[in-house]
Amino acid sequence: MKTVRLGKTGLEVFRIGMGGIPITRPPMGEAVKVIHRCLDLGVNFIDTSPGYKDSEERIGKAIAGRRDQVIIATKTGGDKATALKLLERSLKRFNTDYIDLWQFQNVSNFENYERVLGPGGGMEAAQEALKAGKIRHIGITSHSPDVAQKAVSSGLFETIMFPFNFVTNEAASNLVPLAKKHDVGFIAMKPFAGSMLNNANLAIKYLLQFDNVVPVPGIEKVKEIEENVNIVNGSWELTPQEQQEMEDIRARVGPRLCRRCGYCMPCPQGVVLLPLINMHMLWKLFPREWVLSWGYVTEGVESWKNCDQCGECEEKCPYHIPILEMIVENIKFYESVAGGKA
Numbered sequence: 001m002k003t004v005r006l007g008k009t010g011l012e013v014f015r016i017g018m019g020g021i022p023i024t025r026p027p028m029g030e031a032v033k034v035i036h037r038c039l040d041l042g043v044n045f046i047d048t049s050p051g052y053k054d055s056e057e058r059i060g061k062a063i064a065g066r067r068d069q070v071i072i073a074t075k076t077g078g079d080k081a082t083a084l085k086l087l088e089r090s091l092k093r094f095n096t097d098y099i100d101l102w103q104f105q106n107v108s109n110f111e112n113y114e115r116v117l118g119p120g121g122g123m124e125a126a127q128e129a130l131k132a133g134k135i136r137h138i139g140i141t142s143h144s145p146d147v148a149q150k151a152v153s154s155g156l157f158e159t160i161m162f163p164f165n166f167v168t169n170e171a172a173s174n175l176v177p178l179a180k181k182h183d184v185g186f187i188a189m190k191p192f193a194g195s196m197l198n199n200a201n202l203a204i205k206y207l208l209q210f211d212n213v214v215p216v217p218g219i220e221k222v223k224e225i226e227e228n229v230n231i232v233n234g235s236w237e238l239t240p241q242e243q244q245e246m247e248d249i250r251a252r253v254g255p256r257l258c259r260r261c262g263y264c265m266p267c268p269q270g271v272v273l274l275p276l277i278n279m280h281m282l283w284k285l286f287p288r289e290w291v292l293s294w295g296y297v298t299e300g301v302e303s304w305k306n307c308d309q310c311g312e313c314e315e316k317c318p319y320h321i322p323i324l325e326m327i328v329e330n331i332k333f334y335e336s337v338a339g340g341k342a
Helices: 028-040 055-062 080-094 110-117 122-132 145-154 175-181 200-208 222-233 240-256 273-277 279-285 288-293 295-306 312-316 323-338
Strands: 003-005 012-014 045-047 071-076 099-104 135-141 159-163 185-189 213-215
Touching (some): 028 055, 028 222, 071 080, 071 122, 080 099, 080 122, 122 135, 145 175, 159 175, 200 213, 273 295, 288 323, 295 323, 312 323
Parallel strands (some): 099 135, 135 159, 159 185, 185 213
Antiparallel strands (some): 003 012
């Protein structure tokens, strides 16, 4: 069994995990079969969040009678009181009395980071839950390289979850080695760049080159997890042809791939940019009827009418993404699917 130690948690996890967003798309019975297949194949690390529709309930149903075979990672947010309420809800959904890894979700600016650590913040909730045995380890997720580096160096967190794939590969040169230095487990979110990468062989093999990284690809179908596990169990060597193919894909996809770092925000006209930039990704990952009614998305669509095309967002984007062009395309896409035309 090919496993990796998840930093100072000491948890031994299979070389890839399972991301819990796409599991919300199939019927409940199929979702349970997918999770069972993961466990049967030795994939013992499942990551999700209370905000991923009914993902926690589906996982909870699937792991009934098999709790000792799975390491559950879920997330939280808000102040101490809110975080503790979310924890109790997660425990109920999973039908368990403890969470293996409890992560502060999307802490992507220093204001939120300080709020987590400040009086009455989420860290107080985590410490209380840790003493009560309701959680066993504390992690953090972020889309900001600066916040992630500070969190890893702080000594306060046992894991970091950060976007990492062969297109958005900025973490390779700094954050991944920093996590290794501080013995912080590195969990790679978006190993398929939010469904923008279709070649599992390239996506998984690239991340397997980093011996302290655990990719958590989102899984919807049994054949997907079987394919991923077969890649892990095969050769990890990247051929010259595969390396060139990655370069070609990087050149094609990279200039229009949002890192969700939030540097483009805030918009002076109040446009909620991130759901608009990432519309196609959301459509691929989540149940489609849910995307159309999701407040996160509808707020973004409604706010678009305030855009005056000033271009400040593009000026602030460190990756030079054509934000305005992409949003116009995504608004047209949203209108077509919302109107039943696609």
